[in-house]
Amino acid sequence: MGVMVILRKKALILLMVFVLIAGLPAGQIEGAASGYVGVEKTELEAAAPAVPETTAVAAVLLEPTSNKIIYEKELNEQLPMASVTKLMTLLLAVEAVEQGKFKLDDKVVTSENAWEMGGSQVYLEPGEEMSLWEMLMAIGLQSANDSSVAVAEHIAGSEEAFVQAMNDKAKELGLVNTNFVNCHGLTADNHYTSAYDMAVILKEGLKYPLFRKITSMKESELRGGAFKLWNTNKLLWWYDGADAGKTGWTEAAKYCLASSAERDGLRIICVVLGTSEPGSHFRESTKLLDYGFARYKAVNFAEQGASVGAIKVGKGQADRVEAQTAEKVSVVALKGEEKGFESRVELADHLDAPVRKGQVVGAYVVTKGGQEVKRVNLVAGDDVLKTTVFEQVKRVIDHVF
Known part of the structure; x- marks a missing residue:
């Protein structure tokens, strides 16, 4: 009789345990088996954020210092890009200014051809003059x-010549899925880009302070305050760290956006092409940028132009020259894997004048686990001209006496 009571109690206990476990979510059942009842597995592990889905036809996230592709969807598909085209227009104009070919206070005269343009505009009149700076603001x-x-027309003499320069620049950048037919982005046959190519164009533009x-x-x-300009890239207001970009829309291209944001030294370029409804290019870009910043971290070593050492110069008007980083020294790593990087500076022991500013004089090397992961050129910070024979003799005499 006592044995039967004990067996019934055991059976009842087993039944209660079965009912309890059967009613738990899958994560909690695994927790129960491992001694963590009521705690889901994802709360115990540092799980990476889920890869997002996007309604964009094509999209890419690019980390520009390492060229790492963080996210991609049809990144090489050739698609219309509407006014995102103007990033290349701005790039060529800014380069022309940086090269000293044009000045920002140059007067740009509106032609009949420019006046006839439809779509988004500032309603220029034939013969109306504005400074190049004002025109660039109107574009951007x-x-x-x-x-x-x-x-x-001001820079190249005609729109056709300028478009040829746009295509030449695309080839120079190694872009194989881009072709321009105009400088503004209104729908035209054979006018296309890819999400990846447009990210590279934005990356190139960001090298220039004027472009930024x-x-x-x-x-x-x-016009003295009579015409207000508002940037069409609303991420500048809505997204923390957003600092560059260009929107676009046509019936053919739908809503497009190339944008850039930087947080804690990590810059991410995001391009979405072909999102369907108003505001969707901002929504999809925000979603993808959130994913990138949640998943990756920048490990920064030196800013562009940082002096990291000096090299002795023989037979020069100066006896030393500073070695500077040619670009920012930074690597991108998954969060949780950002430790263990090491760096070293490789410099020439000695240089003979003349030394040209920008001349490669060494390298800044980043390694992890003994493997090289990043190499950035070190360049001379100044010109060092060669001394004359008389100056060299005088220097020897001064040193002796």
Whole structure:
């Protein structure tokens, strides 16, 4: 009789345990088996964020210092890009200014061809003059088609010649899925890019302070304040760290956006092409940028132009020259894997004049686990001219006496 009671109690206990476990979610059942009842597995492990889905036809996240692709969807598909085209227009204009070919206070005269442009514009009149700076602001903020043509004609003599320069630049950058037919992005046959190619164009533009200044401006004005400019890239207001980019929309291209954001030294370039409804290019870009910043971390070693040592110079008007980083020294790593990187500086022992500013004089090397993961050129920070024979003799005499 006592044995039967004990067996019934054991059976009842087993039944209660079965009912309890059967009612738990899968994660909690595994926890129960391992001694962590009521705690899901994902709360015990540092799980990476889930890879997002996007409604964009094509998209890419690019970390520009390492060229690491963080996220991709049809990144090489050839697609129309609408006014995102103007990133290349701005790039060529900024390069022309940086090279000293043009000045920001140059007067740009509006042609009949520029005046006839439809779509987004600042309503230039034939013969109307604005400074090159004002025209560039109109392109970067207002996405003005008329200003794009006016600037193209001012720089290259005609829009056709400027478009050829745009395609030449695309080839120089190694872009195989991009072809321009105009400088503004209105729908045209054979006018296309890819998400990856456009990310590279934005990356190239970000090298120039003037380009960064224009594309980061939220607002400005023309005609003595009579015409207000608002940047069409609303991420500048809505997304923490957003600092550059260009929007686009046509019936053919749908909603497009190339953008850039930086947080804690990590810059990510995001391109989405072909999102379907108003505002979707901002929503999808935000989703992808959130994923990139949640998953990766920048490990920064030196800023561009940082001096990391000096090299002795023989027979020069100066006896030393500073070695500087040619670009930012940084690597990107998954969060949790950012430790263990080491760096070293490799410099020439001695240089003979003349030394040219920008001349490669060494390398800044980053390693992990004994393997090289990053190498950046070190360049001479200044010119060092060669001394004359008389100056060399005088230097010897001064040293002796």
